[in-house]
Amino acid sequence: MMVLSLFDRFSTATHWLLASGIFALTLTALLLLKALAARQLERLRALHDYGFLAYLRELVSSTRISFLVAVAVLAGLTQLALPDRNQKWLQYAFVIIFVLQAALWGNRALSVWLDRSFQSHKASNPSGVTHLLVVGLVLRILLWVVALLMVLDNLGFNITTLVASLGIGGVAVALAVQNILGDLFSSVSIALDKPFVIGDFIVVGNYMGTVEYVGLKTTRLRSLGGEQIIISNTELLKERIRNYKRMEERRVAFQFGIAYETEVEDVERVPGLVREIVLGSGELVRFDRAHFMAYGESALQFEVVYFMLTDNFNKYMDVQQKINLGILRELRRHGIAFARPTRVVHMAEYARTGDANVSGARSLPAQAAGPAPEMLRHGRRQ
Structure with missing residues (x-):
C-alpha cells in the first residue's frame, strides 16, 4: 500500500510538472506569436497600407494577456484529472474570458471601421460623422449585450425570461419616446440614403433653403430670406424633396407674344431670330426649339425652350437677361411690336x-x- 501511495504521489507530481511545462510552453509560444504577428503587420503597413491590415493590427493588439494565459492553462489542464466540480468552474472561467475577448475583438474592428468612415465622410459629407457616432454607439451596445447574454447562458442562467423582460421594457420605452426614436431613425436613414448633404439647396413642401446642419432630431435650412428653418427629420422624409444642387442641367421654357397686326413674313422670321439669340448667349446654353405656339387672346404666342448646362442660378439669370434683351433689340430693329392687352369699343x-x-x-x-x-x-x- 505504501508503494502504491508513493507511486500515486509520483504520478500526480509528474502530471503537474507536465501540465506546468505545457502551460509555460504554450504561453511562451502564444506571446512570441503575438509579437511576431504585430511586427510583420507593421512591416507590411510600411510597404503596402491595405485596408484589411488595419483590422488585423487592431485584432492582434487587442488580444489580452489574460486570454493567452487562459488558453495556456486550458492546454496544461488537459494533462490533469481534476474533479468534475473544479473542471466546471474552470470551464465557466474560460467561457467568460473567451467571450469578453471576442467582444473586445469586435469592438476594435468596429472602431477601425468608424475611424475609416469618419475620414471618408469628413470632406464629402460632414453631417455623416454625427450619424456614424449614433450607428457606432448602437452597434457597441448590441455587441456587449449579446456578449453578456452569451456569458449568462453558458453559466447556466435561464436568459429566456430576461430576454422577454427586456423585450417588454423595450416596447414600453419605445412607446414613450416614439417621436424621438422616429427622428433618430430618420436621421440614420438620411445618413445612409443621402438624399441631400450639407450645402445642397433643397425645396421641401413650401420651404426652400440651403442645408446647414443635419442632426439627430432636426435638419436646419438657411432660407433665401436669411432666416433659419428647422424641420423635424421625420416630417422632412414625409415630404417630396427637390434637390437643386444635384441638377445637372436646367430646362428653361418661356413665352412671349407679338401683336396680331404683325406681317406674316415677320412672324415667320421670329423663330430664326430667337434661335440665333439663344445660340449666341454663351457656351453654357443648348438651344432646343422656338415655335409660333398659339393664337392668344390678344397676341401671337411664341414658346422658346433651351437648356442651361450648369446648376448655377445666377448664371442662368444672366443668360436669361441676355436673351430677353436680345429679343427686345431684334424685334424693335425689325419693327415687330410686342402685344399688349387691348379692347376695341365701337360707338x-x-x-x-x-x-x-x-x-x-x-x-x-x-x-x-x-x-x-x-x-x-x-x-x-x-
Whole structure:
C-alpha cells in the first residue's frame, strides 16, 4: 500500500510538472506569436497600407494577456484529472474570458471601421460623422449585450425570461419616446440614403433653403430670406424633396407674344431670330426649339425652350437677361411690336349724334371713355 501511495504521489507530481511545462510552453509560444504577428503587420503597413491590415493590427493588439494565459492553462489542464466540480468552474472561467475577448475583438474592428468612415465622410459629407457616432454607439451596445447574454447562458442562467423582460421594457420605452426614436431613425436613414448633404439647396413642401446642419432630431435650412428653418427629420422624409444642387442641367421654357397686326413674313422670321439669340448667349446654353405656339387672346404666342448646362442660378439669370434683351433689340430693329392687352369699343352712333341715350349706344364711365369721338369713328384701338 505504501508503494502504491508513493507511486500515486509520483504520478500526480509528474502530471503537474507536465501540465506546468505545457502551460509555460504554450504561453511562451502564444506571446512570441503575438509579437511576431504585430511586427510583420507593421512591416507590411510600411510597404503596402491595405485596408484589411488595419483590422488585423487592431485584432492582434487587442488580444489580452489574460486570454493567452487562459488558453495556456486550458492546454496544461488537459494533462490533469481534476474533479468534475473544479473542471466546471474552470470551464465557466474560460467561457467568460473567451467571450469578453471576442467582444473586445469586435469592438476594435468596429472602431477601425468608424475611424475609416469618419475620414471618408469628413470632406464629402460632414453631417455623416454625427450619424456614424449614433450607428457606432448602437452597434457597441448590441455587441456587449449579446456578449453578456452569451456569458449568462453558458453559466447556466435561464436568459429566456430576461430576454422577454427586456423585450417588454423595450416596447414600453419605445412607446414613450416614439417621436424621438422616429427622428433618430430618420436621421440614420438620411445618413445612409443621402438624399441631400450639407450645402445642397433643397425645396421641401413650401420651404426652400440651403442645408446647414443635419442632426439627430432636426435638419436646419438657411432660407433665401436669411432666416433659419428647422424641420423635424421625420416630417422632412414625409415630404417630396427637390434637390437643386444635384441638377445637372436646367430646362428653361418661356413665352412671349407679338401683336396680331404683325406681317406674316415677320412672324415667320421670329423663330430664326430667337434661335440665333439663344445660340449666341454663351457656351453654357443648348438651344432646343422656338415655335409660333398659339393664337392668344390678344397676341401671337411664341414658346422658346433651351437648356442651361450648369446648376448655377445666377448664371442662368444672366443668360436669361441676355436673351430677353436680345429679343427686345431684334424685334424693335425689325419693327415687330410686342402685344399688349387691348379692347376695341365701337360707338359710331354716339359719335354721329352726340346723344348718349340713342338706342344701341353703350354708356361708359368717364375714365373708360377713351379718346375723342373723332378717333373712335375711325375704329382706333384704346
